[in-house]
Amino acid sequence: ADDSRVPWRRFGELDGKELQDRGLKGDGLQVTMFAALWQDGFWIESPKEDHDDSTYGPPFIAKWAFKRVSVSNEPMVYEIREEDEEFQNERQMPMGMPARWETITYSAAFVKHMRRKYRGKADALLKYLLDKYVEYQSHSSGLGYSGYSMIRKIWNEAEDREMTLPEMCELLVSLTGSMNSHD
Numbered sequence: 001a002d003d004s005r006v007p008w009r010r011f012g013e014l015d016g017k018e019l020q021d022r023g024l025k026g027d028g029l030q031v032t033m034f035a036a037l038w039q040d041g042f043w044i045e046s047p048k049e050d051h052d053d054s055t056y057g058p059p060f061i062a063k064w065a066f067k068r069v070s071v072s073n074e075p076m077v078y079e080i081r082e083e084d085e086e087f088q089n090e091r092q093m094p095m096g097m098p099a100r101w102e103t104i105t106y107s108a109a110f111v112k113h114m115r116r117k118y119r120g121k122a123d124a125l126l127k128y129l130l131d132k133y134v135e136y137q138s139h140s141s142g143l144g145y146s147g148y149s150m151i152r153k154i155w156n157e158a159e160d161r162e163m164t165l166p167e168m169c170e171l172l173v174s175l176t177g178s179m180n181s182h183d
Helices: 016-021 028-040 109-138 165-176
Strands: 008-011 066-068 078-080 085-091 100-106 151-156
Touching: 008 109, 016 028, 016 109, 066 109, 078 109, 151 165
Parallel strands: none
Antiparallel strands: 008 151, 066 078, 085 100
């Protein structure tokens, strides 16, 4: 269905042109491929089995590349993870058995790779990824959120905010011609 008349806003969506403007190297197909790989990094928690480091560099996993430094929800403050960090995670076991601990490493390999490969452009590229990730996280609840996909909300472009319910109803009427299906 054609939804071009609906003013959708996609939160956290990576744009190949914006990545190129910040220094991403490659032709259109390569840029599109990297944008898609990095977009997946917003919701994956570990590298995909078929990820090829020799072709694509270390995997981008936002949870590894960025660390949240604020404990409150407002505002969400993240920073770039420059070094690997290890965390101890307690795994609950059935009653009567002692808890087990596992060590989880959040690798900074992607960030280090970007700093080596893009030198003077790495800050701009990493900041763009971080800003889009924070935007994604900030809107990852409520309408438009499905877990592992782009968040889409109907947007009041004139006021740069999400539409209110009355505004959405008005838009629906303008698109369909009437709220009454019998007309």
